[in-house]
Amino acid sequence: KNEVEQSPQNLTAQEGEFITINCSYSVGISALHWLQQHPGGGIVSLFMLSSGKKKHGRLIATINIQEKHSSLHITASHPRDSAVYICAVSLGGNQFYFGTGTSLTVIP
Amino acid sequence: KAGVTQTPRYLIKTRGQQVTLSCSPISGHRSVSWYQQTPGQGLQFLFEYFSETQRNKGNFPGRFSGRQFSNSRSEMNVSTLELGDSALYLCASSHGTAGNTIYFGEGSWLTVV
Numbered sequence: 001k002n003e004v005e006q007s008p009q010n011l012t013a014q015e016g017e018f019i020t021i022n023c024s025y026s027v028g029i030s031a032l033h034w035l036q037q038h039p040g041g042g043i044v045s046l047f048m049l050s051s052g053k054k055k056h057g058r059l060i061a062t063i064n065i066q067e068k069h070s071s072l073h074i075t076a077s078h079p080r081d082s083a084v085y086i087c088a089v090s091l092g093g094n095q096f097y098f099g100t101g102t103s104l105t106v107i108p
Numbered sequence: 109k110a111g112v113t114q115t116p117r118y119l120i121k122t123r124g125q126q127v128t129l130s131c132s133p134i135s136g137h138r139s140v141s142w143y144q145q146t147p148g149q150g151l152q153f154l155f156e157y158f159s160e161t162q163r164n165k166g167n168f169p170g171r172f173s174g175r176q177f178s179n180s181r182s183e184m185n186v187s188t189l190e191l192g193d194s195a196l197y198l199c200a201s202s203h204g205t206a207g208n209t210i211y212f213g214e215g216s217w218l219t220v221v
């Protein structure tokens with residue numbers, strides 16, 4: 001049983017395309033995080049959401065608490081956006097259930 | 109400001125041995141959490157410490173343990189290593205209150221042979 005479902009698993013886009021990654025979860029959460037992982041292992045937290053929408057540069061994250069669904073959008077994608085994007089739901093503190101990740105490749 | 113530091117970065121151990129991994133959080137952060145990442149299971153939560161007390165624990169056997177010191181540095185220990193313990197072990201720190209951003213270390217790559 002997967003508490004967090006993420007789609008798609010793999011995504012290839014041309015530079016400049018608009019990208020959407022989806023995350024659905026089945027448990028009650030205190031917050032949802034979008035994480036970015038580059039080859040080599042390091043993880044960066046992009047967003048933490050408990051409601052509504054947040055925007056950082058070309059990245060936008062939304063969450064619908066009633067529908068238990070979140071999306072990460074990348075506008076005007078760039079090759080440097082190539083990474084694995086992971087949805088993580090917090091049960092409290094830093095105890096997370098993680099999605100399986102979306103591997104994004106942006107081709108110049 | 110220095111980030112989250114994990115040591116060692118890479119290590120190879122033999123089945124049956126034990127291993128200790130170290131994590132130094134960002135200065136001022138009181139919460140340290142540990143995660144295991146494998147190709148098969150993905151990322152899984154191990155445990156979280158806050159002010160030297162274990163606050164949350166994931167679903168891992170008792171061979172996996174941890175502790176946090178008064179300076180917030182944390183260690184995790186895996187005893188009686190199994191081949192399946194080969195993984196990237198990630199540590200993360202935060203202030204530990206609701207709404208805080210979490211910061212990850214680069215991880216410790218453990219190979220069990």
